[in-house]
Amino acid sequence: MKQKIIVRHTRSTDIKPLVELQRRVYPEIPSWRKDLLAHQLEVFPQGQIVAERDGELVGAASALVVLWDEWLEGHNWKEITAHGSFDTHNPQGRTLYGAEVFVHPHLRGAGIGHALYRARRKLCKRLNLKRIMACGRLPGYHLYADQMPVDLYAQKVVWGDIHDTVLSFQLHEGFNFCGTVPDYIPEDHDSKGYASLIVWLNPRYDSSKPTRIPKGDVL
Numbered sequence: 001m002k003q004k005i006i007v008r009h010t011r012s013t014d015i016k017p018l019v020e021l022q023r024r025v026y027p028e029i030p031s032w033r034k035d036l037l038a039h040q041l042e043v044f045p046q047g048q049i050v051a052e053r054d055g056e057l058v059g060a061a062s063a064l065v066v067l068w069d070e071w072l073e074g075h076n077w078k079e080i081t082a083h084g085s086f087d088t089h090n091p092q093g094r095t096l097y098g099a100e101v102f103v104h105p106h107l108r109g110a111g112i113g114h115a116l117y118r119a120r121r122k123l124c125k126r127l128n129l130k131r132i133m134a135c136g137r138l139p140g141y142h143l144y145a146d147q148m149p150v151d152l153y154a155q156k157v158v159w160g161d162i163h164d165t166v167l168s169f170q171l172h173e174g175f176n177f178c179g180t181v182p183d184y185i186p187e188d189h190d191s192k193g194y195a196s197l198i199v200w201l202n203p204r205y206d207s208s209k210p211t212r213i214p215k216g217d218v219l
């Protein structure tokens, strides 16, 4: 029988299993510190989401709100997330910035990532934010790096000639590719440190109204 996926806001009791799951997802990249995850929940609890199946944590998506004009000239992951603390979160901003999304390695391709992204779009609409932006990993690039520059790799993913587990997924989720970013996460060897800048525009955004961050659950 197909087990139901529950997507909900992250709780402090999720921090330990979240760090364990992240270690399985990225064995070569240092995982989040527990105190920084706790800080994210203090700074912007509405932006922190997990997916649960049969009581077990199977995925997560975390985000903050930023003033995009402050970052558009260039940034890396550590800068825009203040080393993962989300102290750069700005409730006056209009852009929901996706800092992380991952799914248990054994449970991919079953729609958990889609459920997390659907919840993120819902969050963007509820907060009256203009868009979601993110710098996504390009984990398939290392397989092609000796054959083509990263921009051509990403274009081939957009054209449907190469499948990248992250960028192809994000394009199917309705995001647009805006270009590549070097040295985004230098420790990410699969992506050769590169990321793809992506955007999704909120069709319900009302520019006459401010960003609205309600207290409590928004999912």
Ligand SMILES: CC(C)(COP(=O)(O)OP(=O)(O)OC[C@H]1O[C@@H](n2cnc3c(N)ncnc32)[C@H](O)[C@@H]1OP(=O)(O)O)[C@@H](O)C(=O)NCCC(=O)NCCS
Pocket (backbone or CB within 6 Å): 025, 100, 101, 102, 103, 104, 107, 108, 109, 110, 111, 112, 113, 114, 115, 135, 136, 137, 139, 164, 165, 166, 168, 169, 170, 172
């Ligand atoms: C990116 C990531 C979160 C996607 O999660 P996921 O749970 O596999 O996502 P989904 O299952 O919703 O979609 C993945 C693919 O499976 C397909 N799929 C989903 N449900 C399906 C089903 N029931 N039957 C067949 N295919 C299905 C989707 O169409 C999608 O195909 P696409 O890649 O061609 O678009 C996951 O690959 C991951 O954790 N990667 C490692 C961490 C990472 O790099 N995160 C990105 C940081 S920027």
